[in-house]
Amino acid sequence: MLEIDRLSCGYGAAVVVHELSMTVNPGEVVALIGPNGAGKTSTLQCIAGHVRAKTGRVSFDGKDVTTLTPQARVREGIALSPEGRKLFGDMTVRENLIVGGYSRPREVSQRNMRRVLDLFPRLEERFESLGRTLSGGEQQMVAIGRALMAEPRLLIIDELSLGLMPKNVDICYAALHRLKQEGMAVLLVEQNLSKALDASDRVYVLDSGNLAWSGTSVQAQANPGLVAAILGHAPAEPAHSTPEVA
Structure with missing residues (x-):
């Protein structure tokens, strides 16, 4: 590939x-x-x-x-989850994930959002929390999930x-x-x-x-x-x- x-x-x-x-x-x-x-x-x-x-x-x-x-x-x-995670600290988990799906149609992004939350259930609990309030592990889950939003x-x-x-x-x-x-x-x-x-x-x-x-x-x-x-x-x-x- x-x-x-x-x-x-x-x-x-x-x-x-x-x-x-x-x-x-x-x-x-x-x-x-x-x-x-x-x-x-x-x-x-x-x-x-x-x-x-x-x-x-x-x-x-x-x-x-x-x-x-x-x-x-x-x-x-091709999607990258970068070193240091590089989240938008003043955006919520939901908003950070949405950014990752900008290149896909809305219905595809909605499907991918569900996939990410199934993969990382903790993110659903923190869905409306700001990126800067997350633990390092939660931030890494968001960073990987954001990349996956691009399918x-x-x-x-x-x-x-x-x-x-x-x-x-x-x-x-x-x-x-x-x-x-x-x-x-x-x-x-x-x-x-x-x-x-x-x-x-x-x-x-x-x-x-x-x-x-x-x-x-x-x-x-x-x-x-x-x-x-x-x-x-x-x-x-x-x-x-x-x-x-x-």
């Missing part, structure tokens, strides 16, 4: 991601992991259209979307568990599992390695903007040096040492 071919991106003259190639298939959860500053968020922002690609290509469902605006990519079926086929989540209590992490990952069962493709950036590896089918590791390793989650869990490499305690193995398994 998503194919990235030798993608380089950055800010101004700086290139922070270098010729990255990766794929995400329908119904698959793919984790993009690595140390802080590795280029993970820049990669997600480039896929979503908020950071311009310098070289390479982003294809979605066989269509070149490299130069499309973020709004056009949403209409194509995406690819959901991109940046730092799902960051700053959340364990109970809310479990709620968000249970929702992720349900979405996967429904056939949605998910690209996930996550610092909680145990959660990321348990939830994902395949893994890409970035180090200083370069692909350092790729393979299945099972391979990652079986590689004793990989976790140390991800945390920056040891150099990651070259990408060619463990072939990616689709």
Whole structure:
């Protein structure tokens, strides 16, 4: 569904991601992991259209979307739940969710609203509460729900568990599992390695903007040096040492 071919991106003259190639298939959860500053968020922002690609290509469902605006990519079926959640603090949960469905007809948005509230029942209880009054876990539920309001086929989540209590992490990952069962493709950036590896089918590791390793989650869990490499305690193995398994 998503194919990235030798993608380089950055800010101004700086290139922070270098010729990255990766794929995400329908119904698959793919984790993009690595140390802080590795280029993970820049990669997600480039896929979503908020950071311009310098070289390479982003294809979605066989269509070149490299130069499309973020709004056009949403209409194509790509939605981002950003790092830090980025809610409108002076808007209610209901209003924040409505914003996410701006690209869909009213009747579709109403259906998607019901879907989000079924996925996160806590949001129905907090429906008319302002975004700034929510707990971190509730805000993350709204951020994911806002992305789902666009009815995406690819959901991109940046730092799902960051700053959340364990109970809310479990709620968000249970929702992720349900979405996967429904056939949605998910690209996930996550610092909680145990959660990321348990939830994902395949893994890409970035180090200083370069692909350092790729393979299945099972391979990652079986590689004793990989976790140390991800945390920056040891150099990651070259990408060619463990072939990616689709």
